[in-house]
Amino acid sequence: NAGVMQNPRHLVRRRGQEARLRCSPMKGHSHVYWYRQLPEEGLKFMVYLQKENIIDESGMPKERFSAEFPKEGPSILRIQQVVRGDSAAYFCASSPGTPRNTQYFGPGTRLTVL
Amino acid sequence: AQSVTQLDSQVPVFEEAPVELRCNYSSSVSVYLFWYVQYPNQGLQLLLKYLSGSTLVKGINGFEAEFNKSQTSFHLRKPSVHISDTAEYFCAVSDPAGANNLFFGTGTRLTVIP
Numbered sequence: 001n002a003g004v005m006q007n008p009r010h011l012v013r014r015r016g017q018e019a020r021l022r023c024s025p026m027k028g029h030s031h032v033y034w035y036r037q038l039p040e041e042g043l044k045f046m047v048y049l050q051k052e053n054i055i056d057e058s059g060m061p062k063e064r065f066s067a068e069f070p071k072e073g074p075s076i077l078r079i080q081q082v083v084r085g086d087s088a089a090y091f092c093a094s095s096p097g098t099p100r101n102t103q104y105f106g107p108g109t110r111l112t113v114l
Numbered sequence: 115a116q117s118v119t120q121l122d123s124q125v126p127v128f129e130e131a132p133v134e135l136r137c138n139y140s141s142s143v144s145v146y147l148f149w150y151v152q153y154p155n156q157g158l159q160l161l162l163k164y165l166s167g168s169t170l171v172k173g174i175n176g177f178e179a180e181f182n183k184s185q186t187s188f189h190l191r192k193p194s195v196h197i198s199d200t201a202e203y204f205c206a207v208s209d210p211a212g213a214n215n216l217f218f219g220t221g222t223r224l225t226v227i228p
Contacts, residue, residue, distance in 0.1 A: 004157070006157075031214065033214070033215060033216075035216075035218075041220055041221075042118075042120075042204055042218035042219055042220040042221050043158070043204065043206075043218045044218070045215040045216065045217070048214055055214075056214075059215070091157055091158065093158075093216075095214065102148075102160050102163065103160075103214075103216060104160075105157040105158040105159070106157050107156055107157040108156075108157050110155075
């Protein structure tokens, strides 16, 4: 059973470029969550998606950030025109459904903005 | 809204000694409670969770936690730590009736000293 997969593991971008982070949930999981971990801080919720739907994006910055979870393929977190403050570890988690179900985390993508 | 406080940012402890990592939460509703462990440059791994029932929860790697509703606490304990327990530990809560996202504390860095 493959776990949650994220790629790339490390991503370096210059200011103004776009960053695309990918997350493949565990087999059978239709719920995906994205979290951001800034240096020396805990994880902060960004967005919760089900297949083809954004359920809760209350943690997403209002500009430059977007997320999708298409019917086929991985979930994508997209950051346009990156700035240095976007440098962080971005974690994806998946679950089969309800809050009673454990969220399983991927290894994260470490984004560095130069 | 939920919030989680981990008062101790760093806890050094000698090998084979007991340890307690503290977690307090704030919520106006009932909650689900979780402890996750993060090893360097890795994703989060679930140690244990409280959903309902017995307030003493046993997890992996010899860890256990006790849910105390009156004190709104969910402290993590281990009677005898190993060098391999050195890691960052995160307490998290979620709302059983709301969105599925987790609210994390800022983490406690456990360092086991030989």
